[in-house]
Amino acid sequence: MFLSLLLSSFLTLVELNCENLFDCKHDSLKQDTEWLPDGKRKWTPARYWRKLNHIGQEILSCQQEGVPDLVALVEVENDSCLFDLTRRSLLRHAGYEYLMTESPDVRGIDVALLYQPMTFRPICYDYLDVKPLEGMRSTRDILYVQGETLNSDTLHIFVVHAPSRYGGEKQTRPNRQLVVDRVMNVVRQLPADAKVIIAGDFNDEATDPALRFLEDNGLHNITAKATGSHGAKATYRYQGFWQSIDHVFVSTVLLNSVEQTFINDAPFLLEEDKKYGGVKPLRTFNGYRYQRGFSDHLPLVVRFRN
Numbered sequence: 001m002f003l004s005l006l007l008s009s010f011l012t013l014v015e016l017n018c019e020n021l022f023d024c025k026h027d028s029l030k031q032d033t034e035w036l037p038d039g040k041r042k043w044t045p046a047r048y049w050r051k052l053n054h055i056g057q058e059i060l061s062c063q064q065e066g067v068p069d070l071v072a073l074v075e076v077e078n079d080s081c082l083f084d085l086t087r088r089s090l091l092r093h094a095g096y097e098y099l100m101t102e103s104p105d106v107r108g109i110d111v112a113l114l115y116q117p118m119t120f121r122p123i124c125y126d127y128l129d130v131k132p133l134e135g136m137r138s139t140r141d142i143l144y145v146q147g148e149t150l151n152s153d154t155l156h157i158f159v160v161h162a163p164s165r166y167g168g169e170k171q172t173r174p175n176r177q178l179v180v181d182r183v184m185n186v187v188r189q190l191p192a193d194a195k196v197i198i199a200g201d202f203n204d205e206a207t208d209p210a211l212r213f214l215e216d217n218g219l220h221n222i223t224a225k226a227t228g229s230h231g232a233k234a235t236y237r238y239q240g241f242w243q244s245i246d247h248v249f250v251s252t253v254l255l256n257s258v259e260q261t262f263i264n265d266a267p268f269l270l271e272e273d274k275k276y277g278g279v280k281p282l283r284t285f286n287g288y289r290y291q292r293g294f295s296d297h298l299p300l301v302v303r304f305r306n
């Protein structure tokens with residue numbers, strides 16, 4: 001497997017919202033009590049380890065040979081979860097290392113980047129904090145990683161989890177604009193020919209103002225039209241409507257290197273949508289009903305030519 005990684009002419013990036021990858025331990029500084037064994041969700045060690053293995057299975061299924069080189073993860077609680085995911089789950093032989101944020105998010109969720117040390121070498125990284133607007137609760141930091149690929153290309157990778165639409169889409173637009181403004185403040189300081197990748201859950205669709213702002217500033221949404229091969233028309237489905245709220249943007253210099261973009265909607269990640277018809281992601285919880293699923297989001301996959 002590792003030889004195939006070294007000989008591969010492609011670099012594969014996966015973006016995945018894990019749907020609340022929490023451990024079973026209480027952090028007294030965070031609002032995580034529903035994710036405890038005696039909490040509302042009865043989040044027992046057995047359920048936690050099943051979740052870890054499901055996320056591992058989901059990542060491995062994104063590539064037929066070898067494993068993805070880079071995985072941008074959203075909704076991960078802490079370092080313990082990442083250690084268990086990379087060292088003790090189905091991914092334990094995959095060779096991943098990781099970097100993650102430590103944000104002021106009230107629930108304690110963060111973003112992370114898994115990487116294959118043989119195909120991507122981090123040079124430096126930082127947490128980009130997002131100062132909340134008046135009346136806005138603290139949100140996730142943005143993870144920024146600068147690293148080098150096998151062919152000595154330097155990549156600038158940003159992993160984003162923008163604020164939700166809770167409270168109304170229009171009312172919360174400034175919160176999401178704040179996040180893309182923060183990213184662009186850093187991107188503008190990079191060389192004009194920098195190879196930039198911005199991946200994550202933006203809680204906005206391609207035509208919404210915050211994402212149009214990124215395109216107006218020279219970035220390209222390469223996954224706006226990504227679909228799956230088993231019925232998924234986007235990464236997320238709400239009340240029967242598919243929504244593309246997970247995205248991958250790249251700078252112009254990377255456009256010609258994009259070989260393929262798609263949604264991994266392998267059949268085991270889906271279930272029948274009995275109310276609205278078709279299929280939907282097989283999530284871990286439906287409301288508070290535990291259903292042994294994977295995530296309420298499907299993985300986005302991008303293959304770049306090295």
